[in-house]
Amino acid sequence: MLYKSPKSVYHTKSMLGGFFISMTEKNLLFKGQDLQLMVTTTFCKPAIQLSADILRVNLYKNAGNPPCLNEILLQWYKTQSLQYLRQRTAFWAKKIGVSFCNLTIKDQHTRWGSCSSLHNLNFNWRIIMAPEPIIDYLVIHEVSHLVHLNHSAHFWQLVSHHDPKYQEHKHWLAQNGRRLFQILPKYSSRRRRSI
Numbered sequence: 001m002l003y004k005s006p007k008s009v010y011h012t013k014s015m016l017g018g019f020f021i022s023m024t025e026k027n028l029l030f031k032g033q034d035l036q037l038m039v040t041t042t043f044c045k046p047a048i049q050l051s052a053d054i055l056r057v058n059l060y061k062n063a064g065n066p067p068c069l070n071e072i073l074l075q076w077y078k079t080q081s082l083q084y085l086r087q088r089t090a091f092w093a094k095k096i097g098v099s100f101c102n103l104t105i106k107d108q109h110t111r112w113g114s115c116s117s118l119h120n121l122n123f124n125w126r127i128i129m130a131p132e133p134i135i136d137y138l139v140i141h142e143v144s145h146l147v148h149l150n151h152s153a154h155f156w157q158l159v160s161h162h163d164p165k166y167q168e169h170k171h172w173l174a175q176n177g178r179r180l181f182q183i184l185p186k187y188s189s190r191r192r193r194s195i
């Protein structure tokens, strides 16, 4: 779980049915759970699938440029993050009684989210690695800014009303956020655009 210290990285390869299968530990997290990464290299089309706590990635085997595993993982995380945050933001916006315009997933160095006066919301894709109550805290925080575009007492009252444990969740993010930025660090990506 998220509270343990980072483990050493190991990488093993084996031949099975003529294909390379790699079990790679990259300390991946998804909604607060550790993921095991299983990588295959075959002539089948590239695919990525999460089943329980195993993330299976098939890299297409060709003679050209080797596929970039980190880039594939990054795109998968961003897609999952966008889907989940859209769903949670729609839920909390309805509950709080506000509407928003655009929701964008960003790849920022330090910020977890932001809200503009035009009612646009931005979230850092890395929040999908945190446990669900922490993700909800962030969503409630940003959606509450649609009501109060400041950190006034009224703003925190609204956050507290919908997330009574918000101080605990805020503290968790401050304590553990750094670790989430160390997984698939930004410099490992060849492309740096947001989706």
Ligand SMILES: [Zn+2]
Binding pocket: 141, 145, 150, 151
């Ligand atoms: Zn804020």
